[in-house]
Amino acid sequence: MIPDPVNAFVPGTDVRIAGRPGGPLADLTFAAKDLFDVAGFATGGGNHDWGRGYRVPDRHAWAVQTLLDAGAGLVGKTITDEVSLGILGESAFDGTPLNSKAPDRVPGGSSSGSAAAVAAGLCDTAIGTDTGGSVRVPASFCGLYGIRPTHGRLPLDGMMPQAPSSDTTGWFARDAATFARVSAVMLGEPVPKTLPTRLVVAVDAFGFADPEVAAALKPLVERLGALAGEVREELLAPQGLSVWGRAQRTLQPAEAWSTFKDWLDRDNPRLAFNVARGLVMGSTIPESELGWARLMRQEARARLSYLLPPGTILAMPTTPFPAPPRGLPLSRQNPVRERILCLAAHGGLAGFPQVSIPGATVDGLPVGLSILAARGADTQLVAVAKALEESR
Template identity: 75%
Template sequence: MTDPVNAFVAGPRARISGRAGGALAGLSFAVKDLFDVAGIPTGGGNHDWAKANPVPERHAWAVQTLLDAGADLVGKTITDEVSLGILGENAFDGTPTNSAAPERVPGGSSSGSAAAVAAGLCDTALGTDTGGSMRVPSSFCGIYGIRPTHGRIDVTGLMPQAPSSDTAGWFARDAATFARVGAVLLGEAPGPLPTKLLIAVDAFAFADPEVAAALQPMVRKLERVVGPAREEIMAPQGLSVWARAQRSLQPVEAWQTFRPWIERHNPRMAFSVAAGLIAGSQVPASERNWAALMREEARARLRHLLPPGTVLCLPTTPFPAPLRGLPMPALQPMRDRITCLCAQGGLTGSPQISIPGATVDGAPVGLSIIGGRGTDASLIALAQAMEAIS
């Protein structure tokens, strides 16, 4: 198979046929290079990581589950370095091409998986989401993507980053395939549909005006399925406050995860990745304690807003994908703004699906739906119902 969008990692191409006659027979899938595939190094987006760790002898749970269901594995995909990125650019492996907007980044860290699905190189692909790594590339590439309820998908065989926020999800170009894969990984068919809809007015106000306007037809579609919407503030403390809490907790865990490797092997890494790890090592205890309390407040807020049968919608990202190759000073403010719309995932563990269907200046932007913990199947049913509306 050719790779016109640089989605797949170089080296041995993992190709494994699925079990004959399974529920996903006829579908192909790719996996982010954080998931173990037996006999293939898990690279993690950093060549020194692969050298320092043994080649796995078993498939990750999610990989094995898709194979057992009949899907065919076609390769491992590029990720931002050790999953510490949100835009999709990798100094070792390059930047996958966003086929929906080739001059723009694909979003990360599940960049290769999103790019492969968007380009039609596979039907679905596994990725991960700690601070936005499923949701952001879904929005930027114009495809479906899910951050499941934290702990819902078994992460055995998945390279960790920040375990209290790490999740495994999947991409698809259409809602039917998205739901078909979800039924296997969740062990639950889509449904039931929610009956109450909330609009996160603080999130819509935070997004670029062009994005908020472009998403309004999708919000009206949601209302046609669920019923009239009610406006609510998602983060009363402030979106930037929730983002600060996530930026205090996630980097500390990432430093704890990668510290033994760094101290033992002194690996090569991009400056931005090294800077983030150093920052995580220096977060004071007082900041960590405050952030842990803010996480409890955020969880309480979403429990209050999202009783059974209720969903909340918001822009997945505040803007469409930025241009490729921007200088570092231009990128950090963008990352900070993205975190303001993604922090609730890592803080609360609630499921979130990014639904395609809008563009700004020809580039995709996604609308997200969030439900209470454990309502993943209901969100998938809603995504299907929306796609059915012309």
């Protein structure tokens, strides 16, 4: 088992699989969130009761197989928030992975172990999942590159679902060059050399973030503007960021309840309080609320389509604040989650690609700048991230 000073890997597992010799990623190592199937190893899902009654997979998940075929070597399975229902990265079953950039703070979740492993240098890249922010948020908190691809672009075979209308596979890297190499393989196309020529700055998102975060990200935004040329300010969510958050908070829990209800009926599993509460709430959402949320999803998609024609990117803070302290009391966690969701809800609602870029800090704590582009323009975002690092 790889040394694990940050508690990133699932205890009791010893997953080491060599990649294909000579592949484009043959010099890299990767880790896989324990929502991805690895042949011969149980998929734990962050809950010790999840595996009961489920067979050990005999084939790798698509994302795992793609990286192995490209030559990257798998070094372990990483801790996740319980059945991916979390955003802070604290696990009642396997413990909280250490955020090496902010050791007294949470790593962010639910792809907590994957982010922690990359941030600590235990692997070069790691795959996670993003439904409501589970790659974007830990990327911001741990000072990493992270991507939520266009929804529906990548196969999710062998990836444990949560809310299928929002679920995606994403990945992390410490530097833009590695991020670009991995992204080209995962997205199946080379990273372009041409860059977008228009930048939209989401003024409501920057206003929603803590003032210190907006100030810390300003130099990155200015450098983005210099790369793009044309810059303008717009509202991301004219209806209100909290309204988009409410819509995602309606659709995602209802889908999660549908995903997990048979397991709950069959096994009556042990669940952390916040997870159990979220599933119960998801089971009680009326059809009238779901109908409203689906309409708001259509509005969010229309808004982003308007803001992001070809050749345009949008900039916004990934999270409204740096990583919160570890071990917050339950009564203080929900307001934190709500604010995070207000800046992450558009991902699950609209499904547009988003990359979180490191490079800013508040009192020494990392905060990420996100860029969005039109659906399918994922590699353009990767190109911008790479150009931004090279322009330093």
